[in-house]
Amino acid sequence: MTVTTGHTDSTDAGRRNGRARPAPLSSGEVAPAPKLRRRPILVVTSVAAVCLGALLGVWAWTSTSNTxxxxxxxxxxxxxxxxxxxxxxxxxxxxxxxxxxxxxxxxxxxxxxxxxxxxxxxxxxxxxxxxRSVIPPAGQSVVGVALPPSLMPGEPLQAGDNVRIVGTPGAQGEVTDGPPVEVTATVVGLHPGADQDKTVVSVQLPKDEAAELAARAATGRVVLVLDSRER
Known part of the structure; x- marks a missing residue:
């Protein structure tokens, strides 16, 4: 006679549920290590990241060492x-x-x-x-000529420009015989004038011509002419 007990074998229960369960280990057995699934794409990505990091490090070191x-x-x-x-x-x-x-x-x-x-x-x-050149050098002088925009060239002046300061007719418009008086000079700077509508053009010229230019500039009857900038 077969005696059936209330305890159901775990292996049989697993089979009935559609899943095969491993048999219980005896006290002397050791469970095998689980097998790891290798993913080639992750390996390739990791190697590429390491190589890229190394290249960036070399580039950064080279850049900083050569600056x-x-x-x-x-x-x-x-x-x-x-x-x-x-x-x-x-x-x-x-x-x-x-x-x-x-x-x-x-x-x-x-x-x-x-x-x-x-x-x-x-x-x-x-x-x-x-x-380090000093302005004005020996034998030269600097004179400031205050002029409104109407008596200056439309082209913005720059330091180093060669210019001529030309005398203009008097208050009555009289013109003297002979060519107009003109003085050749070099622009060394531009500054705002006391009058808002005027600009003081500092020009450098020979020392013995500075007094005449200063006297003419004080009358306000001069015009500034810009000469060629070709060198």
Whole structure:
């Protein structure tokens, strides 16, 4: 006679439920380690990320090791103008050894010097960009000529421009015989005049001609002519 008990074998119960359950382990057996599923796409992605990180690191190191701190122009400086500290800044750039840039720690040495050429904002300062020349040099003088826009050329004047200050007819419009009196000079700066409608043009000329120009400029009967800028 077969005796049926109320305890159901776990293996048989698993089979009845459609799932095969592993047989219980005896006390002396060890469960095998679970098998890991390899995903090739993750392996490839990981290797690519490592390589990209290494390349970026090399690029960053190379970039920083080849850059230098140099002086650059913060605000445009016209030729002949005195350089102020606010006009300059320092930047980190990689430069060609053939370019004679000014090291960043020399910025303060440039203050008070003059621009030897027009220096645009954002450009690098080179040794040729500045000069220690004193204005006016020996044998030269600077005269300020206050003029309204109607007696100046429509083209904006720049330091270094060659100009002529020409005498105009008197108050009654009289014209003297012979060619008009004119004085040749070089523009060294422009400044707002006491009158809002006038600009003071500072011009440099030989010392022995300065007195005559100053006397004529004081009368207000002069006009400024801009000559060719070709060099």
């Amino acid at each position: 230098h701190e140099v002086v650059a122009v913060r605000a445009t400086i016209a030729r002949g103008e005195t350089i102020d500290q606010a006009d300059l800044m320092t930047v980190q750039v990689g430069v060609d050894p053939g370019l004679r840039t000014v090291a960043g720690n020399s910025l303060t040495e440039l203050v008070g010097q003059r621009a030897a050429m027009d220096m645009a904002a954002g450009s690098l300062v080179t040794a040729e960009s500045v000069t």
